[in-house]
Each structure stands twice: as structure tokens, then as C-alpha cells.
Amino acid sequence: xxxxxxxxxxxxxxxxxxxxxxxxxxxxxxxxxxxxxxxxxxxxxxxxxxxxxxxxxxxxxxxxxxxxxxxxxxxxxxxxxxxxxxxxxxxxxxxxxxxxxxxxxxxxxxxxxxxxxxxxxxxxxxxxxxxxxxxxxxxxxxxxxxxxxxxxxxxxxxxxxxxxxxxxxxxxxxxxxxxxxxxxxxxxxxxxxxxxxxxxxxxxxxxxxxxxxxxxxxxxxxxxxxxxxxxxxxxxxxxxxxxxxxxxxxxxxxxxxxxxxxxxxxxxxxxxxxxxxxxxxxxxxxxxxxxxxxxxxxxxxxxxxxxxxxxxxxxxxxxxxxxxxxxxxxxxxxxxxxxx
Amino acid sequence: xxxxxxxxxxxxxxxxxxxxxxxxxxxxxxxxxxxxxxxxxxxxxxxxxxxxxxxxxxxxxxxxxxxxxxxxxxxxxxxxxxxxxxxxxxxxxxxxxxxxxxxxxxxxxxxxxxxxxxxxxxxxxxxxxxxxxxxxxxxxxxxxxxxxxxxxxxxxxxxxxxxxxxxxxxxxxxxxxxxxxxxxxxxxxxxxxxxxxxxxxxxxxxxxxxxxxxxxxxxxxxxxxxxxxxxxxxxxxxxxxxxxxxxxxxxxxxxxxxxxxxxxxxxxxxxxxxxxxxxxxxxxxxxxxxxxxxxxxxxxxxxxxxxxxxxxxxxxxxxxxxxxxxxxxxxxxxxxxxxx
DNA sequence: CAAAATTTTAGGTACGTACCTCAAGTCTAT
DNA sequence: ATAGACTTGAGGTACGTACCTAAAATTTTG
Numbered sequence: 001x002x003x004x005x006x007x008x009x010x011x012x013x014x015x016x017x018x019x020x021x022x023x024x025x026x027x028x029x030x031x032x033x034x035x036x037x038x039x040x041x042x043x044x045x046x047x048x049x050x051x052x053x054x055x056x057x058x059x060x061x062x063x064x065x066x067x068x069x070x071x072x073x074x075x076x077x078x079x080x081x082x083x084x085x086x087x088x089x090x091x092x093x094x095x096x097x098x099x100x101x102x103x104x105x106x107x108x109x110x111x112x113x114x115x116x117x118x119x120x121x122x123x124x125x126x127x128x129x130x131x132x133x134x135x136x137x138x139x140x141x142x143x144x145x146x147x148x149x150x151x152x153x154x155x156x157x158x159x160x161x162x163x164x165x166x167x168x169x170x171x172x173x174x175x176x177x178x179x180x181x182x183x184x185x186x187x188x189x190x191x192x193x194x195x196x197x198x199x200x201x202x203x204x205x206x207x208x209x210x211x212x213x214x215x216x217x218x219x220x221x222x223x224x225x226x227x228x229x230x231x232x233x234x235x236x237x238x239x240x241x242x243x244x245x246x247x248x249x250x251x252x253x254x255x256x257x258x259x260x261x262x263x264x265x266x267x268x269x270x271x272x273x274x275x276x277x278x279x280x281x282x283x284x285x286x287x288x289x290x291x292x293x294x295x296x297x298x299x300x301x302x303x304x305x306x307x308x309x310x311x312x313x314x315x316x317x318x319x320x321x322x323x324x325x326x327x328x329x330x331x332x333x334x335x336x337x338x339x340x
Numbered sequence: 341x342x343x344x345x346x347x348x349x350x351x352x353x354x355x356x357x358x359x360x361x362x363x364x365x366x367x368x369x370x371x372x373x374x375x376x377x378x379x380x381x382x383x384x385x386x387x388x389x390x391x392x393x394x395x396x397x398x399x400x401x402x403x404x405x406x407x408x409x410x411x412x413x414x415x416x417x418x419x420x421x422x423x424x425x426x427x428x429x430x431x432x433x434x435x436x437x438x439x440x441x442x443x444x445x446x447x448x449x450x451x452x453x454x455x456x457x458x459x460x461x462x463x464x465x466x467x468x469x470x471x472x473x474x475x476x477x478x479x480x481x482x483x484x485x486x487x488x489x490x491x492x493x494x495x496x497x498x499x500x501x502x503x504x505x506x507x508x509x510x511x512x513x514x515x516x517x518x519x520x521x522x523x524x525x526x527x528x529x530x531x532x533x534x535x536x537x538x539x540x541x542x543x544x545x546x547x548x549x550x551x552x553x554x555x556x557x558x559x560x561x562x563x564x565x566x567x568x569x570x571x572x573x574x575x576x577x578x579x580x581x582x583x584x585x586x587x588x589x590x591x592x593x594x595x596x597x598x599x600x601x602x603x604x605x606x607x608x609x610x611x612x613x614x615x616x617x618x619x620x621x622x623x624x625x626x627x628x629x630x631x632x633x634x635x636x637x638x639x640x641x642x643x644x645x646x647x648x649x650x651x652x653x654x655x656x657x658x659x660x661x662x663x664x665x666x667x668x669x670x671x672x673x674x675x676x677x678x679x680x
Numbered sequence: 681c682a683a684a685a686t687t688t689t690a691g692g693t694a695c696g697t698a699c700c701t702c703a704a705g706t707c708t709a710t
Numbered sequence: 711a712t713a714g715a716c717t718t719g720a721g722g723t724a725c726g727t728a729c730c731t732a733a734a735a736t737t738t739t740g
Contacts, residue, residue, distance in 0.1 A: 004695095004696060004697085005696070005697065005698095006696085016697095017699095020697080020698065020699075023697085023698090024697095024698075024699085026699090048696095048697080049695095049696055049697065050697095051696085051697095052695075052696035052697045052698090053696075053697050053698070054697090055695095055696080055697075055698095056696075056697040056698040056699080057697080057698060057699090058698095059698095
């Protein structure tokens with residue numbers, strides 16, 4: 001059997017109360033007594049039964065996901081995954097809620113973060129572009145005792161803030177490599193479509209993509225990014241324009257996580273002589289597009305894994321526990337028709 | 341707050357003891373009382389606190405992984421993952437051990453399974469080729485009250501036996517598609533190297549691979565499989581022979597999970613004019629080969645995920661709980677240099 | 681209708697830990 | 711030496727559930 005606090009007390013030659021004080025960093029214990037207990041912990045290989053501890057504390061974890069308010073399918077999928085994760089984690093008394101934010105209003109995000117009550121929320125996963133306001137608000141949250149992680153987007157604020165998501169530079173490079181290999185000796189230009197290049201993720205993906213194409217595929221030329229601003233009409237217009245000025249389009253890389261509108265437009269415009277198309281994220285739409293050969297490959301990150309990972313990391317920080325890095329590493333997945 | 345058994349008892353208008361009998365399927369409760377309690381469960385949305393229940397029961401889960409005795413790197417990685425998983429799951433009183441088996445001796449495997457004591461082991465994850473003996477032994481284990489899952493290899497015995505691993509037909513198809521696309525218009529033959537084609541996984545991979553190549557890449561021809569039987573010398577010999585008779589080799593697909601020896605031989609033989617090489621599983625060796633461009637792509641399954649998934653499934657079956665399918669689905673991953 | 685069988689209640693203890701109080705012990709400084 | 715501070719011990723209750731016993735209530739059976 002695993003040693004308990006009783007065994008610890010006996011081994012260290014102290015009372016249960018003292019063991020408890022040491023384990024929970026309570027004051028009023030002399031240093032050498034602390035050492036004695038720690039030695040006993042070492043010797044017995046005592047592992048605190050977190051589950052019993054949380055039961056005794058009546059503790060539960062309440063986390064919050066702050067997600068952008070757009071209605072795209074990737075986000076809808078994320079919200080669904082949070083619901084599923086709540087089911088799994090219910091047994092461990094973990095519960096996550098979702099709040100939506102205006103992505104382009106850092107002030108509002110900062111205000112919302114500022115208004116969070118440590119009594120109500122234990123940790124927040126924030127999916128928002130980096131900005132000084134948000135960074136400062138995060139720092140204040142941590143001071144208040146609310147943990148934060150950057151979720152999918154955004155940057156690493158400090159040691160207290162993990163990033164849950166993929167390396168977007170590598171994701172872009174992966175897209176670039178696949179584009180290069182799929183095109184083989186075909187020469188031509190590559191259209192890049194993004195919602196906005198102001199987002200750090202899009203920028204990094206593009207950089208990674210360019211790096212590979214420029215280094216290894218000199219017969220391909222990457223065009224300047226077309227920005228859709230999420231507007232279907234604008235998307236149709238700029239892609240058509242892009243085509244007129246650049247007829248020899250061999251590939252299309254859709255950088256942003258919402259691929260639906262760009263894909264629909266591209267599919268319509270290139271009725272035949274379809275270029276190689278690579279997009280991001282798995283949604284019902286992109287999945288169907290992959291099945292029907294409209295898209296050649298998807299670069300994705302598993303939304304379920306993202307959500308569970310964020311929740312596990314937030315919980316581990318609450319418990320002052322280490323995480324298992326290998327489990328929390330979010331992989332850059334490559335999806336083709338065959339491994340859907 | 342989440343409702344407790346007390347709330348349940350109050351709501352159903354019965355005592356705690358009766359609630360307990362209903363929850364744990366103990367005898368001595370009239371059907372209409374059972375119904376009353378179940379209605380209260382529905383109404384309150386009662387979720388049993390599994391953690392408190394296990395604490396009260398003093399229950400722990402002891403699982404066993406039966407793995408082949410070969411010394412390849414993929415297996416070594418698996419064993420390491422089991423160690424890591426033990427760390428994670430220690431808090432939930434789950435512990436997994438490893439035993440090694442002779443892969444080609446179904447009799448011995450069956451004997452070992454037969455000797456397991458339900459008092460000592462709660463569940464077994466078995467990585468072994470399918471055989472009637474093993475199938476029967478599994479059935480007897482389930483009767484004894486020990487749960488089983490087929491792990492990576494082997495088949496689905498019954499409803500009581502989940503399979504933890506990838507769809508090998510789809511994995512082969514994925515390899516086939518990548519091979520076809522990477523080769524582009526290059527014509528030639530494709531060398532298939534396997535440890536043995538007697539293993540169902542290798543067979544399925546090959547079938548999936550052939551299906552794609554034959555359907556979509558008529559300028560490529562897949563050669564008969566070369567079987568290494570895990571013997572380095574034999575590997576070198578048959579690959580050299582294969583080359584002599586088939587000079588126009590455009591691609592190499594290494595089907596088995598141990599790619600090291602075949603890769604070393606292939607790399608040596610094709611000093612220049614390297615074919616497209618696709619292999620399976622991520623190991624220190626294959627990872628290095630990918631980085632140094634000796635390999636073009638790896639089709640992998642995440643060993644950490646495999647192990648954790650097997651353990652979660654076995655635990656869920658013990659608890660008579662449902663699993664979250666989306667979390668337990670093992671993905672067929674595509675690894676290239678850029679998304680390692 | 682009474683006896684027997686079944687069902688239900690009421691109360692307890694336990695799991696491993698947290699957290700509380702009160703008393704007793706041990707220092708340190710004057 | 712003694713007050714005041716700090717340190718430790720002993721005991722308790724609690725978390726949500728499991729599981730046990732004895733007795734009470736109800737139903738079934740002859």
C-alpha cells in the first residue's frame with residue numbers, strides 16, 4: 001500500500017498535525033522539523049493523495065475559456081469540445097465555462113479580465129491576439145491568484161503563462177513542404193489567403209511557409225497575402241483580381257483557421273485545372289472538402305486535445321504540480337483524405 | 341453544488357442505505373423503490389463522485405501490458421510511456437506493469453493469460469498477433485472478471501474487448517497517397533519491406549497502400565513484399581537482390597514498426613538518386629532519419645496516447661463507465677521534417 | 681391472522697486528507 | 711526566573727461514498 005500521512009508522522013516521529021502543517025506550508029514549524037518530515041517523505045516515497053485532499057477541501061476547479069465571438073466552425077468545434085471535457089473532468093470536480101470576447105477590442109478584453117473574481121474563477125484560457133493591455137491584465141490576474149494560459153493564439157506573457165497551441169511557424173513550414181512536394185516539378189505562383197495578416201499566427205505561418213518554398217522550391221513564387229477581413233464579397237473580389245494579374249497559379253494556401261469562404265470562392269474560380277490547395281483546421285466543411293478532393297491537405301491541431309490540455313495545465317498550476325510535457329505537447333497534424 | 345447521495349435520498353424519500361443499494365446493484369430493493377431512486381437521479385442530475393467512491397472502497401486499479409520481447413526502439417518507447425503514465429495516473433490509484441511475451445508462441449501467451457489472478461490484476465492490454473489460443477484465453481479472462489483490450493496489434497475479440505491502435509489499412513493508404521503525391525509524375529517501382537507478412541498489421545498496411553497506388557498512380561508498380569524476419573544480414577541480402585532484379589526503384593515503403601535495419605541498408609544501397617522513403621513509427625532513429633532527409637515521411641501513432649488510452653479504457657470498464665470516443669481515437673499521424 | 685420473509689431505516693465506521701481548537705511543551709529575552 | 715513568543719501534540723469534524731449491523735416496517739405466505 002501507498003504510505004499515508006499517518007505513516008509519515010510515525011516515520012518522522014512527529015504528530016499528524018505537524019505533518020499537515022509541513023505538507024500545506026502552514027506556519028509554526030521549526031526548520032529542522034520540516035526537514036525531518038521531508039526526509040520521511042523521501043524515505044517512504046510518500047505521494048500525496050490529491051484526490052482525497054480535494055475531497056477534504058471540498059475543492060473544485062472553475063476555469064474560463066475566453067474565445068472570440070466569430071461564428072466560424074472551428075470555434076464552434078472548440079466550444080463543443082469544452083462541453084465534452086466538462087463531462088470527462090466532472091469526476092475530478094473540474095468545470096469550464098466559455099465567454100466570448102470581441103477579438104479586436106483589447107480594452108474590452110482587459111476590462112473583462114480585470115473584473116474576474118478569484119472567488120469565482122481559478123484559471124482562464126485566453127484566445128486573443130497579443131496586445132499590451134491584455135498582457136498587463138494577465139499580469140494583474142496572476143497577482144490576484146487567477147492562473148492564465150494563452151490558448152491557440154497570443155503570446156507567452158511570463159513564466160506563469162503557458163502557451164497551449166501549435167508552433168505556427170512550423171505549421172506554415174509543414175504546409176510549405178507539402179505544397180512543394182505535391183507540386184513536384186510544376187512551376188508557378190502560390191496564392192496566400194488570410195483573414196488578416198495582423199494576427200500573429202497568420203504572420204508566423206506565412207513566414208514558415210515562405211522559408212521552405214524559397215529555400216527548396218525556386219520554381220515556385222509566393223504571392224503577397226490576400227486579406228479577406230472575413231467578408232465573403234471582398235473574398236470573392238480579391239481572389240478574382242488576384243487571378244487576373246497572376247494567371248499561373250499552381251497552389252493556394254489558406255492561412256487562417258476559417259477556410260470555408262475562401263475555399264468556396266477558390267473552388268468556384270478554379271473550375272478546372274485545380275491548383276494544390278492546403279488549408280488549416282478540421283471542420284465539417286474542410287473535412288468534406290478533403291473527402292471530395294477539393295482540398296489536398298489540412299494542417300490541423302486537435303481541438304479536444306487543446307481544450308483538455310489547457311484544463312490539465314490550469315489544474316496542475318492550482319495544485320502546484322508539474323505537468324507531463326509530452327502529454328501537453330500539441331501536435332501539428334497533417335490530414336489527407338486517407339487518414340481523416 | 342453537485343447533489344450528493346444525501347440529496348438523492350431526500351429527493352427519493354428513502355434512506356441513504358437504500359440509495360446505496362440501488363447505486364451499487366445490491367439486492368433487497370423492490371423494483372418501484374429502485375425506480376424512485378433512479379427518477380431522483382434523473383431529476384437532480386446526480387453524478388456519482390467516483391473519486392470519493394474509490395477512496396471509500398480503498399480501490400486501486402492494477403493493469404498489465406503484455407508486450408513482445410523484441411528489443412526494438414518502438415517497444416522501448418512504449419515501455420517508457422507506461423512509466424510516464426504511471427506517474428500521471430498514480431493520483432487516481434492506477435498502476436500498470438509490463439510483462440514480455442514471445443510473440444510467436446500463442447501457447448505461451450495463452451498460458452500466461454490463464455495464470456492471471458483476478459485478485460492481482462484488473463485489466464490487461466495485450467499486444468499479440470491474433471490466434472485461436474489467445475482469443476480463447478481472452479474470453480476466459482473476461483469470464484474471470486479481468487478486462488482486456490487489444491493493443492496496437494491483434495483483433496477485436498468481442499464486445500468486451502476494445503482495440504487500441506490505428507486502422508492499419510488506412511495507415512497503409514496514407515503512406516500510399518503520400519508516396520504517389522511525392523513521386524509526382526516519376527514512374528517506377530516501389531519496394532515494400534516488412535519484418536513478416538504473417539502479421540495482420542503489415543498485411544493490412546500493404547493492402548491499403550496497394551489500393552491507393554493501383555487506383556490513382558498507374559505509372560507506379562508495387563513489388564512483392566520483402567520479408568526481413570528481423571535479421572540484419574538477410575535484410576541486406578534481399579534488398580540488394582531486390583535491386584538487381586528491379587533497377588527502376590522510385591520508392592521504398594517500410595511497413596513494419598521496426599524501421600532501423602531496413603533503413604540503414606536502404607540508405608547504404610541507394611547512395612545517390614535516393615528513392616522516396618516512407619516508414620512507420622517515431623523512434624530516435626527514424627526521427628534522426630527524417631531530420632537528415634534520409635526518410636521523406638513517417639506514418640506514426642503516438643505511443644503515449646496509446647498507453648494512456650488503453651489505461652483509461654480499462655479503468656472505464658472497471659467502473660462500468662462510458663468512454664469519450666473522441667479522446668480515445670488514435671490518430672494516424674503524418675510526420676515530415678517540419679512538424680516533428 | 682399470525683408467522684415468515686423481505687424490504688427499509690438508522691446508525692455506525694472507514695478511506696486519506698484538510699483544517700480547526702486547545703492545551704502543553706520549548707524556547708528567547710529581559 | 712519568568713513573561714511572552716513560538717512550536718508541537720492530541721483530538722476533533724468534515725468531504726462523499728461504501729459497507730456493515732441491528733432493528734423496525736412492510737409485504738408475502740400458509
